[in-house]
Amino acid sequence: MGFQLYAPTIALASVTNIGVLTYIYILGIICTLYSAFGGIRAVIWTDVFQLSVMLIGSALVTVVGCAQIGGIVKVLNISSKGGRLDVFE
Incomplete structure (x- = not known):
């Protein structure tokens, strides 16, 4: 929680x-009031x-x-050559 502030x-x-300390207090108060009210x-x-933002962002990055x-075929070929698709080894 501290890092989020x-x-x-x-x-x-x-x-x-x-x-920075002033902003930590301000954001802490805002978050507390938001949750309380x-x-x-x-x-x-x-x-x-x-x-939703994280899922959309992850999909866009992919x-x-x-x-x-x-393309996805080239990504899978590169991953296979690097041994990144060997899940059970």
Whole structure:
């Protein structure tokens, strides 16, 4: 949980003149109030949105990566030559 507060504060502090510790307090209070007033329903919907973003991002990275390499067949050939498809060895 600490890293989830710390990571955005680094980005915010790098573009403003406000310190990291101040942003940690601000984000901590915002997250606490959001959870307290929104309840578990708000937290669940936030998690659903975050999961959707991660799944779409992973799919896009896979599709774009395969397209840049030359297709899924070439990806599987490279993986096979590198021994990355040997699951049970």
